[in-house]
Amino acid sequence: MLKLLMTLLITSVSLFAAGGGGEHVENPDITMTWVGLSCLFIFAIGYYFIAAEDKYEIDKAKPALFIGTFMFILVAIYYVLNDLNMDLIHIQANHLILEIAGIFFFLFVAMTYIESLIHMGVFDVLKYKLVTKGYTYKQLFWATGIIAFFLSPIADNLTTALILATVLVTIEKKRLDFLVPGAINIVVSANAGGAWSPFGDITTLMAWTAGKGTFTDFLFLFPASIIGYLVTAFLLSKFVPNEVPSFDAEKEIKPEMAEGAKVVMVLGILTIACAVLSHQILHLPAMWGMMFGLAVLKVYSYGLKKRHGVEHFKIFDSIAKVEYNTLLFFFGILSAVGALYFIGWLALAAVVYDPSVLGPTWSNIGVGFLSAIVDNIPVMSAVLKANPAMGLDQWMLVTLTAGVGGSMISFGSAAGVGVMGKLHGIYTFSSHMKYAWTIVIGYFVSIGVWYLQYEVLGFYHIG
Template sequence: MESRKVMTFDSRRQGLTMLRFAGRLWMLAVPVFALLLFAPAPLHAQEAAARIDLTQHPVGYLALLIFFVAYGFVAVEEIIQLRKSKPVMLAAGLIWALLGVVYAAHGQSAVLEAAAKHVILDYGELMLFLVVAITYVNTMQERRVFAVLRAKLVSMKLSYRQLFWLVGGIAFFGCPMIDNLTTALVMGAVVVAVGVGNYQFIVMGCIIIVVAANAGGVYSPFGDVTSLMVWQKGKLEFLEFFHLFLPALVNFLVPATLMHFGVPKGMPEPVSETRQLKHGAAVVIGLFAATIATAVAFKSIFSLPPALGMMLGLGYLQMYSYILQRIGRRRDDQDMAFDSLREIRRLEWDTLLFFFGVIFAVGGLGVAGYLALVSNFLYGDLGPTVANIAIGVLGAAFDNIPLMFAVLTMNPDMSSGQWMLVTLSTGVGGSLVSIGTAAGVALMGLLRNHYTFINHLRWSWAIGLGYVASILTHLWINAALM
């Protein structure tokens, strides 16, 4: 019964919670308007073509307060049942409204407009890319691709320790094609199905899935949103991500080896479960691969945004769905056809709008001048290597997406090796705790009685050793790129 329940979960719906803190955003309404009316002019206002420094201005302080209080609502989403996109969207709008009043008062609205359009461009490219990628994942789920994979693994006569390595390996090598969240949820379903009745195996399996999915997401632009952001910004070329393969592999192997001895011995009870792919599933997989190749070609050959290539790939899928619909009608087989627009409607818009709110809120803080202060401290005083490693550790407390967007907005002058380092650290740093990444939070929601914050924390020492080992591996093998 437990496995049947897991089979029905919606992977996007289970991956809603990402971040943590606490607060109440509606209480800011009065101070917002009070400061708009009575705040003094900033001390460092520039001429017409320059940004206004608000880092020591009450409006700047209020923007910071709004940002962190919004994150508080995100943290307690499960408790108060308030979708995470709502507070961050409200926060983003309030921050830019505050900026708008100040800039309008100084006759520099055109400067702020240009900054806003730049953020819109960043988010637009990311959103279009994710819309297409998630639509393909939804379609493969509808064509039973993941269900068949799960059934095959469940039917294999393997020991618990063999299954531990198998699910971790599949998560690591499969994540570059599918995002780490979907990978974690699919493999989590496998662990629950084969480990029914064995509490310890389910716990250990979930921990290694989170570690492996996050590690596998860094050596491909498609494995994690942060990697995608780095690629779309042109900081690393497509093939340069593969320099991170060995460091990512070390990040997976070190904790997996140490955790191996904590996995129970013995074999699970055999389970027979048959599943068949729906018609056209193999073609959909091929079209997804062709779509990724198209996006890479648009970026590498034509110097066009990869989102355009992904939209062309969506055209592939739409035309194929039309063909299957026509064939299904002739054969009177309703199970053959699928509606690509229906799969688009199944997108997790709460997550996409959450990205909008986070990116615009961080962008607003950048316009206020706070990111420049942070950049000067991290990359000026500490140096890029220490800064990039520290940002990865912060990923255990803050979600890696706003951290990476902040780094990209600060745009420090770094070598390709340093951009690889921050991609690696932000990608795998969130594995240190269960709430550090979307993959971990999603599994916590799916398996509340097994995969918990405390259970994950017991193995943080091993994951931490893997984090250190992966950083040292990168600094060693990619020394010439630093």
């Protein structure tokens, strides 16, 4: 039994290997078998509980991890019972493990740096400076949106959205005409900002590590991302009051950054640079540079301990606060999507990319709407697993639409779900949908900018 379970787990890994190297082996199509239909049903039920995590008060990592592992166990059992080639499971599982591990450790290091900066008071200082400047609601609306757009490419869209949502409720706790547009603004800007950075969102990170574009290729999405966001923000700003909020700065204790915080910020930037150099020049996985950056941070934390005492900065405290549920959700959902790929369901879905059906452009535009309903991580994983024949321009389009499209519905992205939790009862599905038309307009503006830049001008690659 242990041997069988190990075989199954290895099988699951194979699915995510669409962009990986190695020998290509054709998998038998088992879609219409009992295991193929069962796994499709299990995925649908599991995803229902993932989408309804607030209703059932269950962390989405639990159903994701269950269906991801269980589906592969069923597939492996089917292979054993029908005396199929178990090497198919073993080979592809190894590819998937490598892919997931690379992204897993990349996110682990990034989250550790963010938690370290939170511990050292960097974001408390940012929040204090914003709320004590005497800005109007409208000015604060624009300030939080712009900060979110440029912070999410460095941090990530979820962390960025949570930090700036905290700023919103610090400024105002009751005025919905500020809080709701402000929350939507933060979600849209965080998702748009993450779309043009290889590590600003999990979807872009997946596309980058799968080799669908170089680091600089993603930067060319900046015009489409920012112009689409600015259009949505401009429309939303019309609903925000132009009044100065009542806020007594004297009652707030002015926070100070801990000694060494600025050095940690610099190390974070250098760590990202190491990841880029590792992936683009040294041909090592991007996580290799990130892990080196973590090693440097640990060395620096040792120096801080010697100078300021043990309690000043504990690196393992920051590691302990990493959102492991997010990482486990990531593992589970990619394993589940991988199982669907291994069975053969994604090959059927990829038919829409055929020019005689929808073609890549309209299919990729549809990905954005699907991301809003389902979630951009499994959708992007499915596209990467199906691996339709597309040029760089189309891979950048699907990166843009998957990243930005999740903003159209409140629970369509991690940033949206996070802000719904932070502004519980204020930022809801219904309050979001009241302004959803502004996001849809910005979405199509982003696509229009992409079309002009990529298809008309051909400006999207260096060299």
